[in-house]
Amino acid sequence: MFKQASLWSRLAIIIGSAFFACGVLLAQDKDFSKVEIKVTKVAGNIYMLEGEGGNIAASVGEDGIVIVDDQFAPLAEKIQAALKNLKITDKPVRFVINTHFHGDHAGGNEPFAKGGSTVIAQDNVRKRLETAGSSGNGSSMKFDYKAAPKVALPVITFDHDVTVHLNGEDIRALHFPAGHTDGDAIIFFPKNNVVHMGDDFVRYGFPFIDVTSGGSVQGMIAAMEQVSTQLPPDVKVIPGHGALSNLDDVRAFTKMLKETSAVVQKAIDEHKTMEQMKQEKILAPWAKWSGEFLDADKFIETLYNSLTGSKGEFMKHN
Numbered sequence: 001m002f003k004q005a006s007l008w009s010r011l012a013i014i015i016g017s018a019f020f021a022c023g024v025l026l027a028q029d030k031d032f033s034k035v036e037i038k039v040t041k042v043a044g045n046i047y048m049l050e051g052e053g054g055n056i057a058a059s060v061g062e063d064g065i066v067i068v069d070d071q072f073a074p075l076a077e078k079i080q081a082a083l084k085n086l087k088i089t090d091k092p093v094r095f096v097i098n099t100h101f102h103g104d105h106a107g108g109n110e111p112f113a114k115g116g117s118t119v120i121a122q123d124n125v126r127k128r129l130e131t132a133g134s135s136g137n138g139s140s141m142k143f144d145y146k147a148a149p150k151v152a153l154p155v156i157t158f159d160h161d162v163t164v165h166l167n168g169e170d171i172r173a174l175h176f177p178a179g180h181t182d183g184d185a186i187i188f189f190p191k192n193n194v195v196h197m198g199d200d201f202v203r204y205g206f207p208f209i210d211v212t213s214g215g216s217v218q219g220m221i222a223a224m225e226q227v228s229t230q231l232p233p234d235v236k237v238i239p240g241h242g243a244l245s246n247l248d249d250v251r252a253f254t255k256m257l258k259e260t261s262a263v264v265q266k267a268i269d270e271h272k273t274m275e276q277m278k279q280e281k282i283l284a285p286w287a288k289w290s291g292e293f294l295d296a297d298k299f300i301e302t303l304y305n306s307l308t309g310s311k312g313e314f315m316k317h318n
């Protein structure tokens with residue numbers, strides 16, 4: 001989703017069909033016919049699929065297919081075709097695990113569910129998909145989304161964790177509270193030594209944290225620290241967005257989150273306003289993380305609202 005022109009201008013458009021997406025557009029406004037699905041073998045029988053929206057992980061084997069995230073609804077057929085093209089199995093996508101509710105990760109739930117897949121997600125993913133609401137960083141970033149149709153809702157939900165036993169692997173989804181959203185799951189493929197981080201770890205620069213939907217930088221840091229201390233050093237890391245990564249990339253990202261949070265916390269302690277922090281360019285030393293999606297000012301807003309517990313005055317619910 002970060003390939004083309006102005007991501008920000010596209011972000012401003014609200015997804016109409018069912019979901020908000022954190023990097024997004026009205027599904028029917030976008031010409032998905034041009035999108036190609038790129039498939040990369042990560043390890044063993046685990047593949048990474050890139051198209052438009054969040055990265056997909058796929059376990060493809062004799063028992064069938066499990067995918068983590070499903071991008072946008074109009075891409076479902078292409079995703080199915082790409083998986084079939086691997087010529088490993090003719091069996092269908094039996095399970096879809098959502099890393100969180102945003103439309104660029106869960107937008108394909110409807111067609112996959114209609115095609116017979118069972119959608120699994122953390123409790124809060126279903127709750128947020130069920131009703132209309134807003135996502136945002138509590139200040140200048142705000143995106144409204146509509147309620148998802150019933151068929152797109154996860155039919156199996158979990159509070160803390162769930163394990164799918166398929167293709168000789170115990171695929172485990174573990175909830176990390178209050179990170180990118182309040183319903184994030186990180187998905188582990190222990191036999192193949194692969195992890196899908198959802199949007200708790202992304203490669204587009206300063207991360208979007210959906211403070212309005214219960215996300216926080218503190219939770220994101222906690223998730224990344226827990227994961228990076230527990231996983232083997234050579235684990236292959238699929239980020240929510242961006243290229244296949246390793247633990248060094250995760251550590252650099254975590255370091256940035258901790259350092260920038262500390263700087264903003266210090267400014268809060270000194271009773272500085274958000275505007276003063278922007279004027280003083282307090283995140284200038286981390287300029288290389290400034291991206292098309294979030295520049296330093298938007299990340300100051302995110303950190304300020306996260307650290308002060310402000311979810312934004314425009315909030316509709318929570």
Ligand SMILES: [Zn+2]
Nearest residue numbers: 022100102199
């Ligand atoms: Zn997201």
